[in-house]
Amino acid sequence: MKKSRHIIHLLLLVSFFIPFSHVDAVSAETVKELIPGGQSIGVKLHTTGVIVVGFSPVETSDGKVSSAEDAGVKTGDIILQVNGDKVDNMNAFVQKMKKLEESKKPVELLIKREEHIFPLSIKPVYDSEDEAYRLGLFIRDATAGIGTLTFFDPDSKKYGALGHVIMDHQTKKPIDIYNGKIVPSDITSINKGKNGTPGEKKARFSMEDESLGTIQRNSDYGIFGKLNDASFLDDHHKPIPVAPSNEVKEGKAEILTVVEDDEVKSFDIEIISSVPSKNPETKGMVIKITDKELLNKTGGIVQGMSGSPIIQNGKLVGAVTHVFLNDPTSGYGVHVEWMLNEAGLQIESDQELDEAS
Structure with missing residues (x-):
């Protein structure tokens, strides 16, 4: 019996700043080569707690009321606990809420808002339509979509993808993940990009499929974790050298990405500018699609292309992250x-190479 599959897409969103914990260079593993990606992947993230994505006013004798909103809950808040008990997912939250039907007592929530964690006491109100006590909240615990694998290190099994943070499309805030996984996906169609309207890849995948790997981190620079199954990588994609930002030059380059089924292909681009920095920078390069085939199929950079590896002079130098709305070719x-x-991970320096030899 075939597993049910569905079509879903992940919006390409502008990065917002979130606290960045820089990895200590002393503890980082060094690499001189990586396997470039380009494969389309399905992504599923589970949040820490449950996310408040909106409010559902309860019908009372005094009109519609959302006691949670009145108590100070805001869209984007994460509910970590209910009455002192941890909630990791929707099911746990719903089970706690069922007890409201037999109680008029205030509910004690532990809320996470950005970097602040604090308690809120909310008195549920009686819903005359459902004949039950409610808080008046819309919540969610997971999100799914597609992206592109950027690199894989066969020694450590670590990977990187997307090149930008995954934002919640309802709250417009970075998703604080509890865990997640990636699975294979097939591109089914593409909506071409036009000035003012970004295009998008549409893909087919099932979260019931066996996991390719874990998602351990969602940051300004993408999603990261470990692959437990690297067999989906193309055999002809061998490890290539990795270049630091100061080696990236203006001029010709290429990207690896999928525009049909699961075939990774190379397409020509131009690196318009590259600004090396000693500090992390999410938009260090400006690129332009020059490949006629890709322009004909996609109109340029489209949603879902985020993470497509950028290769220059045979070296992996970066990943596609954002599209210009007024010019989808760039x-x-x-x-x-x-x-x-x-x-x-960190790029192995020439000095380290000399010492190793």
Whole structure:
């Protein structure tokens, strides 16, 4: 019996700043080569607690009321506990809420808002339509979509993808993950990008499929974790050298990405500018699609292309991250060294190579 599959897409969103914990270079593993990606992947993230995505006013004799909103809950808040008990998912939250039907007592929530954690006491109100006590909340605990694998280190099994943070499309805030996984996906169609309207890849995948790997981190520079199944990588994609940002030059380059089924292909681009930085930078490169085939199929950079590896002179230098809304042929790229730092890796220097030899 075939598993049910569905079509879903992940919006390409502008990065917002979130606290960045820089990986200590002393503890990071060094690499001189990585396997470039380009494969389309399905992504599923589970949040820490449950996310408040909106409010559902309860019908009372005094009109519609949301006691949670009145108590100070805001969209984007994460509920970590209910009455002192931890909630990791929707099911746990729903089970706690069922007890409201037999109680008029205030509910004690532990709320996480950005970097602040604090308690809130909320008195549920009686819903005359459902004949039950409610808080008046819309919540969710997971999100799914597609992206592109950037690199894989066969020694440590670590990978990086997307090149930018995954934002919650309802709250417009970075997703604080509890855990997650990636699975294979097949591109089914593409909506071409136009000025003012970004295009998008549409893909087919099932979260019931066996996991390719874990998601351990969602940061400004992408998602990171370990692959437990690297067999989906193309055999002809062998490890290639990795270049630091100061080696990236203006001029010709290429990206690896999928525009049909699961075939990774190389397409020509131009690196318009590259600004090396000693500090992490999410938009270190400006790139332009020059490949006629890709322009004909996609119109340029489209949603779902985020994470497509950028290769220059045979070296992995970065990943596609954002599209310019007024010019879908152009967009930003992130230097790969900043993605490596997030994965706990760093580029092996020439001095280290000399010492090793």
